[in-house]
Amino acid sequence: MKSELVEQVRAFVSWVGAGRKLTQTGRVTMTDARVLVELLGTGDVLDPAIGDHVYRTGSSRELYNLTLVVEWAKVARLVRKLGNKLVPVKKNAALLDDEWALWLTLFTTFDRMGEAFLPAGVSESPLRPEFASGSRMMLTSLYQADQPVGRLCAMAWEVATAPYVLDDATEFQLGLWRRCNDRDTECVLDALRRLGAVTIEDETAALTDLGRSGMRRLLDEPEPGDPAYQLRITLVEADDPPVWRRVLVPATIRLDRLHEVVQATMGWQNAHLHAFSDGQTSYGVPDPELGFHDEHATKLNDLVAPGERLEYTYDFGDCWDHEILVEEATVAESGQRYPRCVAGQGACPPEDCGGVGGYRQLAEILADPGHEEHRSMLDWFGLDSPARFDPARFDPDEANRRLTVASHAGFITFRR
Incomplete structure (x- = not known):
């Protein structure tokens, strides 16, 4: 693996050594900057000449490429400002000897x-x-x-x-x-x-x-060969038709990301509270009143193995209960996206319709043009015709598009 910037950052941190003096504004001194431009091969032009006039470089801030190296080393916590000096961060020194770890640290910061x-x-x-x-x-x-x-x-x-x-x-x-x-x-x-x-x-x-x-x-996606789980997510007591999804996820997926997977592949709108349970402990967004364990700090394979189940409840009013069954353990394949929905059946019920019982009643009303609430239910559901309501409809491509959006949104939110 060859990276111009990795080598420049490594050489810069090595140059910092036990510490280097900074200017009053916290920048590399111009004396040191002149050495570093040559040492690191940044390509910055010192004292540029325009016509017959030479404009002397007055601050290292004017040296774009050197500034990029210095600031990236700071952001990656390889060096830090201590008083009027730049010093190495000793606990991260091992990164300099691990090219992949150093590259990943620079990329993720x-x-x-x-x-x-x-x-x-x-x-x-x-x-x-x-x-x-x-x-x-x-x-x-x-x-x-x-x-x-x-x-x-x-x-x-x-x-x-x-x-x-x-x-x-x-x-x-x-x-x-x-x-x-x-x-x-x-x-x-x-x-x-x-x-x-x-x-x-x-x-x-x-x-x-x-x-x-x-x-x-x-995005918390696995590398090829990493452990993965095949899950079957089933909406409990929904049987006419059944509503379920089969998804492939990293075995080490955190529960907060698994929540996004359930929401996206089922078709929910993530508008209500949720919780996971392994039968003994509940996991969700930490809340002192609800007493949930932190789902952000819990991985799926720490709770369940192949053949075991996890419970997931969405909307504590309607109580949409889901069973998450680990059907089998597998490994991530090269060229494939994870998480990924590979099969399923049944449309996602509309939000706030009263749980499984309310959904059954809604389906019966929509199927009966003579029912006194037929028109009001069409209006509530936003339909101009009952023919547009198909409880058996499921499109895995749509599920995966929602999953892609959710995964990227999760990355953006998580990195704030």
Whole structure:
């Protein structure tokens, strides 16, 4: 595995040694910066000449590539500022001897880098303060498919400007901000390219195998050969027709992510409380009144093995009870996505219809045009015709599309 930035970060931390003095503003001194540009091979131009005039570099902040290396080492907790010195973080020193672990640490901390290395001041782009959400959007988009750089620039602009009202901005202002945003988007892609996570050819960006491995870690997806479980998720007492889903998940999936899998593959809207139970202990979002154990700290294979069951309840008012059966243990296959829905039957009941009993009654009313509540139920369900209600309908492709959205949303939320 070869990564330009990994080698530069490693060499920089080695150079820091026991500690290096910083300027009053907390930056590398210019004396040291001149040494580092040569030592690390950052390619930064010192004292640039324009025509007959030489503009002396006054701060290491002006050296973009060196700043990227220094700030990334800080964000990855390889070095830290202590008083007026930069010192190594001893507990993370072992990362320097493990190339994969060091690469993964840099990759998984990248979304915290925006305000550290993108230009500030008059040329600041909207992406700089929105770097975390913008960089995650780029990575999740590339994980789904290769993307033209122009399209990534457009998507980054949409994400970065979403928090702002730009109705009163002039065309000149919008054009300037957009050019700055496109510049910073290309800087982001170039940093990921130098890390070895992205390739850019013919104005199209794509994740490398390393980048895909990093995304699998961020999304809690397994590597090929890692243990996986085949689950059958069944809505209890729903039998006309039965409502169930068969899904493949990492055996080590956390229960909070398994909750997302149930919601997405069944078709729920995640609008109510939920809980898991192994028959002895309940797990959910920690709450002192409900007494749940933390689902974020609990993995599926710590609770159940093949042939064993887990209970999942959604909406404590309607009490939609699910049985999660571990049908078999398997291993993740190369080129496949996890979690993934592979089979199922039956439509998801509508939310807030009164549980399984209420759903049965709803289905009977919709099937009977003469029923006095037939029209009101159609209106409540948002249907213009009872023919559009099909309790047996299930589309695994739709389930997997919802699952993809939920997985990426979970990554974005988890990384905040």
